[in-house]
Amino acid sequence: MHKYALASLTLLSCALGSASARDLAAIKASGVLYVGTEPTYAPFTYTQGKKVVGFEAELAEALARKLGVKVEWRPSGFDTLLIGLSRDRFDLVVSSHGITPERQKAVDFANPHYCSGGVVLAKASGPLTVAALKGKAVAVQLGTTYAQRAQKLPGLGSVRTYPTNADALQMVLNGRADAFVTDRFVALEARKKFPQANLKLGEMLFQEKIGIAVKKGNAPLRGAVNTALRGVMADGTYQKISTKYFGEDIRCK
Numbered sequence: 001m002h003k004y005a006l007a008s009l010t011l012l013s014c015a016l017g018s019a020s021a022r023d024l025a026a027i028k029a030s031g032v033l034y035v036g037t038e039p040t041y042a043p044f045t046y047t048q049g050k051k052v053v054g055f056e057a058e059l060a061e062a063l064a065r066k067l068g069v070k071v072e073w074r075p076s077g078f079d080t081l082l083i084g085l086s087r088d089r090f091d092l093v094v095s096s097h098g099i100t101p102e103r104q105k106a107v108d109f110a111n112p113h114y115c116s117g118g119v120v121l122a123k124a125s126g127p128l129t130v131a132a133l134k135g136k137a138v139a140v141q142l143g144t145t146y147a148q149r150a151q152k153l154p155g156l157g158s159v160r161t162y163p164t165n166a167d168a169l170q171m172v173l174n175g176r177a178d179a180f181v182t183d184r185f186v187a188l189e190a191r192k193k194f195p196q197a198n199l200k201l202g203e204m205l206f207q208e209k210i211g212i213a214v215k216k217g218n219a220p221l222r223g224a225v226n227t228a229l230r231g232v233m234a235d236g237t238y239q240k241i242s243t244k245y246f247g248e249d250i251r252c253k
Contacts, residue, residue: 021215022091024067024224033069035060036090038078040164042189043245044096055245059113060094060212062237066228077163079143082107085215092225096183098145098208108218109211110225114242115252116210118146120202121187122172122179128202130154139168139177146181149205173197181205185246209252 027033037045037052044056052073064071076084081093085107096116099109120128127133134155140147142161150159160177162168169190171177180187184204191199212229214222232238233251242249 021088021218021221023218024220027091027221028068031069032072033060033064033067034074034089034091035064035071036074036076036081036084036093037095038081038164039073039075040166041096041186043185045094055241056094056096056113058241058244059232059238060092062232062241063225063228066231067224078141082213085213088215091214091221093213096210097213099211100145103213107213107216108222109213110222111229112209112211112252113229113238114210114250115207116183116185116250117207118149118181118205119184119187120179120181120205121169121190121199122202124198124200126172126200127179128200130203130205132202133179136178137176139171139180141165141168141182144182145208146183150181153205172199183208185250 037056039045039047039052041054043054045052045054047053052075057073061071074090076089078095081090081095082097082103084090085093097103097109099112103109120133122128127136130153133153135157137158137160138150138156139160139162140150142163147159147161150156160171162171165182165186168177168180168182172180173194179202180190184201187199187201191201212225214225238251239249242251
């Protein structure tokens, strides 16, 4: 998803170099991989009881097994995740971050683990194209690339930001916003979860490659994650997890 505000990236760039990331040897010696996520993003990472579950959760745990360690999840607000990574609160961040040039100045990314894109979601009678959005109120999640992209769409009435995708979606469901700009998988999940709302997926606004974030300069850990990712993609693990949540293999083609 995708996500990150320019102001937060500026703060993050200032924070770089303030601490040393755990290296691969230290992670393996501890037996634990600290992974940051915002677990409100079904079906990627979300909670069932106290457990973090979802496509990215299972993928991260499969990667950890390749590294010979276990995951300790450290939930955080989306707009604090990359800053937390720079301050060594996490070894990795697995939270559907779109790989953008701005983010690559602040953090390093593993190879993409899936591809997606931003779409318009609205009720059947609502705006479903960029042209139809002119003069309309659009809901987006704060700190996401969708928020940035929506601000650049021509002629919008307003772009309203909310703390979570669920909050933004609720604005469309209760008629306080005309459309929701979000990840296509979030849109599909919303349509499935609220069939009575008769939600429709509209125009795809842009495509994104999604990656796991590693602290800037932690090349050994990034390399190990890439090796593990290639392994789970080759041995059928990735396809099994992807099919479980989406009915298809969502790796970048």
